[in-house]
Amino acid sequence: MSIKHGLLALLERGPAYGYQLRSSFEESTGATWPLNIGQVYTTLTRLERDHLVRALPENDQGQRPYTITDAGRAALAVWFSTPVSSTDRPRDELAIKLALALTTPGVNVPDVVQTQRVATIRALQEYTQLKMRANQDDTAWLLILDSMIFRAEAEVRWLDHCEASLVRKAAAASTHSTPVEDGDRVIEPHKVSRR
Known part of the structure; x- marks a missing residue:
């Protein structure tokens, strides 16, 4: 599973900032794949660059939430409808x-x-x-x-x-x-x- 698609799926639930996304990801996967907060923010930066998410204004605590865009929803729909190939999985x-x-x-x-x-x-x-x-x-x-x-x-x-x-x-x-x-x-x- 790509972190990119995991974050898009979480943002489909509603806007969230990096630490919320990391906690939700780990909670959703039973902490079987712990994420480094740096991975989350790096991925969010790429998703924003690719117009799949949009950064919202900072909240009162200085946290910047992100929201999924229509292009992000389309990419997420393609991911959910495409089977996972054995070549997409990490090496054994x-x-x-x-x-x-x-x-x-x-x-x-x-x-x-x-x-x-x-x-x-x-x-x-x-x-x-x-x-x-x-x-x-x-x-x-x-x-x-x-x-x-x-x-x-x-x-x-x-x-x-x-x-x-x-x-x-x-x-x-x-x-x-x-x-x-x-x-x-x-x-x-x-x-x-x-x-």
């Missing part, structure tokens, strides 16, 4: 880490997988606890929690798949009793074990 750091671990000498890949699995399962338990304690009328927060739970479950399944692939590769190598080459790295059959 875990997939990159495991790919590099496989080709980096001296890295114990099963340990990398297991360390991540433990952390992901712990996060999954935390998300489940949050969902149990959540206000059942707060649909937005419940949907965000569901998304985090489903992603964590998928990550655990993928890690299980990675580990099983390493075990199969090591087993195939041990029947030939020769090390398996994996790119520039050699995986010794005895170095891959199922946990």
